[in-house]
Amino acid sequence: MALGTAALVLGGGLSDGIARQLTASLVAVQTGHLQVVVRPADFEPQNSPFDAYGHALLPGGEALARRIAAEAKGQGVRRAVPYLYGRGTAIAGNRSSLASIVGILPSEEPELRAAHPADTGAFLPADDPLATYVAAPAARKLRLAVGDSVSFVIQTPRGAVNSVDAVVCGVFRKGAPWYDATFYVPLAAAQALFDRPGAATNIKMTLAEGSSAAARRARPAVAAIVGAPEGLEPGERARVETFEEAGRFSFSIIQANESALAVLSAFLFLAAAVGIVNSMLMSVHERTREIGTVRALGMRRAMVVRLFILEGLALGVVAATAGIVLGAAGVLYYGAHGIPMNTMTLAWVAGGDRLFPVLTPAHVARAALAIAGLSTAAAVYPALTASRLEPREALHHI
């Protein structure tokens, strides 16, 4: 039972760690708590982490972001930041690689900066129009270091091919695998590259309160400000999405993990329940004469039931305490050091190459109550069995 509790605490810690990592990364890097994005009428999410990005341009997105920031303050919008995402090719020397090029306003991206800390060099400076901040895997693939030049070649939304040169200002630590090919550039450089000055693909909003309920509350006011922007292609429309809607991929992983944890818990409970019932029945069997004696001395059946149920509860409390100490120690240790996610699949599931489990009081309390409750409930049948013993027969039991 103690091991079962420890496993539950550890499993909960892993599940919460994954949820926290995926959500924090999604909110900080892609969607904010609420985002404005242009979707075609026939847009169907591919259950991919790239679904959160807009794949169509929002003309005048930069100005619209400023309007939202100014007018939606009263609705809890702390910041509205435009960014422009696009795919292309990065070329360095005689090497080339597919690239996710993201144009950002560096001074307005503190969360992104924290989510993608620099391994070498520094984050994108606010005043350098030709700098790029590169993901470590992309830098490794193109053999790029701080100070090296890299060229980006893309096909603009209108069809022409364009290019821009940039100098690497920093290389950021590997995070979720879907950011492996990311190159951050200043928004103006991305707009020039995509041949659409003033445009953005996403407007990312950070709210004062970061819950999904707060995002849903702020949405109508933001949608009213956005209205029907001019210049969209036929069939396209601007949508205001909460981070849960925009990041379906992340939340489907979180949900899958929680389901797996629920199944694991069910098996643990079943195993623990069988163990408790078995050991309590053995205990009843071994203490038959004892039960007979106390019954002969006048103890009532209800008292016998209470005695064994209390014993089950005590057993559960002791096991839960021991399990919590063991599980919490494991969660705290791995929470500090991280668990390496060495394979591509693990990195995709955890949203990074290391997983940091989280000790959530609610999860610990739930595990403790569940084990103590289970232990108590499992003692009911042996207690009833003990209470049904006739004192005369029990005293003759060998």
Place this chain on the structure above:
Amino acid sequence: MLLLLLTMAAAVAAATPTADTILCRADRAVLGESAAYTLQMTVVRPGKPDRVVEMKGWKKGDALGLVRYTAPAKERGTAYLRNGANTWLYLPSAEKVVRVGAKQNFGGGDFSNADIFRLSLVNDYVPTLAGEEAWDGQPCYRLDLKAKDRTVAYDRVVYRVRSDGTFFPVHAEYYTISGRRLKWLTLGEVARMGGRARPTRLTMESALEQGSRTVLRFLAIDDDVTLDDRMFTPSALERGQ
């Protein structure tokens, strides 16, 4: 004296065709208005064995084009169709026709679908005669082509066309909007094919992959063939007609 000067000026003017004329003549130098041809494509990638594909192609005007792979056996049946602004790819293994972008690469090489099927630069570019120069030992006109709008893949093309009266294109450099040279095409191996001389070897190199190149070599060409429009439809592509 004045008459002599005017006559000389007229002669010079007559000797130097306009940029439009040069471009129109160069456009038809490799393939005629309608043509059927056999082509060999060699994709060269550093450190990898060359990939050689043979195909048969048909074109009708500037809007309709069809190419079917004939060898090697494992790629036989793969086909590309261009009809107006749309390009489709048929994969026999999947038995499926899929729409592909005009700017996607053709058959894994350095040519894009647009490079293969957009056989007319006249429609997309405004030419300017930038001068005359020798290229690979041959006198050439140097045309500066500026895209008519931003929907055209390459914003600018520097195009060199032989000035010896043949109007054979010999070299083209393709530039991005920001002015970066992205690809360059070399045309050579002039040979008599389908009743007339023409360049038969086109080599495309790309700045995206240094050391890589794709060579298209015409093995046979028939100009001015009669082609039915119905062969340039996605359903015909799927049926293999």
